[in-house]
Amino acid sequence: MRTLRLSTNRQAVLVSVSLVMGTWTLFSSGLAMNHSERIQAKNVEIKDARVGYEQLLAQVSIYKERVADLTKDLETNYKHSLSLVDREAELLKNKAAELNPQGDKKTGLVAKIRSRAKDALIDPAGAITGETGDVELVLNRTKLERGHADAERKNLLSELSDLEDSMVDVVGHHSKTPFIATDSLELRQVVLQRDLALSEREGLSQKVDTLENQIREMESNQLLLYHRFSEVTETKIADIEASLSVTGLDIDLLSKRQKNQGGKGGPFIPLDKAAQDSGPLQESLNQLSANVDRLQDLQGLVIRLPLDAPVKNFSINSSFGVRKDPFTGQISQHLGLDLGATYKSSVVSPGEGKVVHAGWDGSYGRVVEIDHGMGLITRYGHLSRVNVQVGDKVIRGTPLGQLGCSGRCSGPHVHYEVLNNGQHVNPLKFLKAGSDVFKK
Numbered sequence: 308m309r310t311l312r313l314s315t316n317r318q319a320v321l322v323s324v325s326l327v328m329g330t331w332t333l334f335s336s337g338l339a340m341n342h343s344e345r346i347q348a349k350n351v352e353i354k355d356a357r358v359g360y361e362q363l364l365a366q367v368s369i370y371k372e373r374v375a376d377l378t379k380d381l382e383t384n385y386k387h388s389l390s391l392v393d394r395e396a397e398l399l400k401n402k403a404a405e406l407n408p409q410g411d412k413k414t415g416l417v418a419k420i421r422s423r424a425k426d427a428l429i430d431p432a433g434a435i436t437g438e439t440g441d442v443e444l445v446l447n448r449t450k451l452e453r454g455h456a457d458a459e460r461k462n463l464l465s466e467l468s469d470l471e472d473s474m475v476d477v478v479g480h481h482s483k484t485p486f487i488a489t490d491s492l493e494l495r496q497v498v499l500q501r502d503l504a505l506s507e508r509e510g511l512s513q514k515v516d517t518l519e520n521q522i523r524e525m526e527s528n529q530l531l532l533y534h535r536f537s538e539v540t541e542t543k544i545a546d547i548e549a550s551l552s553v554t555g556l557d558i559d560l561l562s563k564r565q566k567n568q569g570g571k572g573g574p575f576i577p578l579d580k581a582a583q584d585s586g587p588l589q590e591s592l593n594q595l596s597a598n599v600d601r602l603q604d605l606q607g608l609v610i611r612l613p614l615d616a617p618v619k620n621f622s623i624n625s626s627f628g629v630r631k632d633p634f635t636g637q638i639s640q641h642l643g644l645d646l647g648a649t650y651k652s653s654v655v656s657p658g659e660g661k662v663v664h665a666g667w668d669g670s671y672g673r674v675v676e677i678d679h680g681m682g683l684i685t686r687y688g689h690l691s692r693v694n695v696q697v698g699d700k701v702i703r704g705t706p707l708g709q710l711g712c713s714g715r716c717s718g719p720h721v722h723y724e725v726l727n728n729g730q731h732v733n734p735l736k737f738l739k740a741g742s743d744v745f746k747k
Contacts, residue, residue, distance in 0.1 A: 381464070385522075388456045392525045533591035540598035547605040550743035551612070554736045556727065562604040564681040565611070613657035613677075613685045613734075614741030615703055617723055618710060621646040624720050627733040633717045642731040643686070643724035650719040651709040654687055656701040657741070665693050671722065672714020675707045685734075688722035689713050 551558050625633075625645035632639045656677055663684070664676035671688035675695060678684050691711020695701065712719045725734045 384456055384459055387452075388522060389525070391452055391456060392522065392529065530587060530591055533595050537591065537595045537598055540595065540602050544598065544602050544605060547602075547609065547744060550740050551605070551608065553740040553743065554612075555732065558605070558608070561608055561612075561681045565604065565607055609744055610703070611659045611679050611681070612683065612740075613660075613679060613725060613737050614744055615655075615657040616646070616738055616741070617654050617657055617685075617687055617707075618646055618648045618652050618721055620652075621648045623647075623735075624718075627731075627735060634715070643688075643722050644734045645720045646723055647718075647720045648710055651691055651711065654690060654707050654710055654721050656703060656705045656707055657685065657737070659702050660685070660700075662695045662697055662699040662701060662707075665695050665697050665699075667713075670715035672716060673708065673711065674714075677701060677707075682728040684726045686722075686724040686726070688724075689716045689720060691719075 548558060623644055624647040625641055627641060627644055629638060630641045631637065654675075658677075658679050660677040660679035662675060663678045664674065666673065668674045668688075671686070673690040673693050674686060674688045675690065675693055676684055676686045687707055689710075689712055690708040691713060692709040694706050694708050701707070710719055710721050716722075723734050725732050725737055
């Protein structure tokens, strides 16, 4: 039998070693367990970061595609806007030609208006080119298209700005994700793609600024044209109003009656807010449109009013008002003009209207009456022959009959009367107004 005797010192050392080994074992086990948990947590974070990175790439890709689409839409919009500006300029030139008709002093104004009206009925498409047709209608349509194009461009630019802001927010959000540090290769790739898209956007912005400058320059030229054409229309309006005022008629009242005579209708379509934007250009266009409307009303009156003479190369044998009766010698009223000319000279209509009487009428002999609308009627008496029938529509220059001496008449002439709402007015005033209108 052997025995191992441990001294007190050896026992103390052995106990110390055992305690150290046990402590180390416990400490190592704890570290291993804690490290495993941390690795598992980091794996979850890496997985989340990878998903976020994939989402970021997808968002950047969508952003780039949308920027490309917006770029294309903006380019199309600007090209369309420039074409509309060009079309407006061309239409304004055509309107200037309409407002300054050339030709014979007597027939230039009315002939041009009538020619364009007929051309519009024959070839409505001509209005688009500005050669014929209602230029005002096409100009209004073009203005409405411009309003829609401007609104669309504003929406596109707003959407582009929102995309840029959202992309910056997206990248900023994902850059805070753990395990995607700002110096990581993957984030640098995403930021590079983002910066590339923003660079494309900057290039687009510069192009937008260039196009905007072109549009502003063209709009400035249009503004000058609007002012010029407004001056032209105001001058024409003042001239026509001054000439027509000689008749003593209420021109504004006649214009209202003229507008109320034509049929109107159609569905109510509210004007787009884009077409109601304020500004110097829009205000000038509104003023020009108002002037053009007024001028067209006056030109319509010129066409319809009896402003021309019913016979050529006439002399006034008897004036309007008080006179001595050619048969009795007594003082009497003469409610018209006796216009002397060659026997059987052609008697023509001095304006547009409708024949409401054609035939024999007592002292008037063979007589024709024309209703010009707006309460105006003209009467032509003592004709030797009548060439029209009741219901016929006539225009200025339409032959009504031949000068003669039928009825109560002492010699060849035409008795010419003008009635306004049943009241006789001096026809000489209309002849004077017509000479002024056709001379200008």
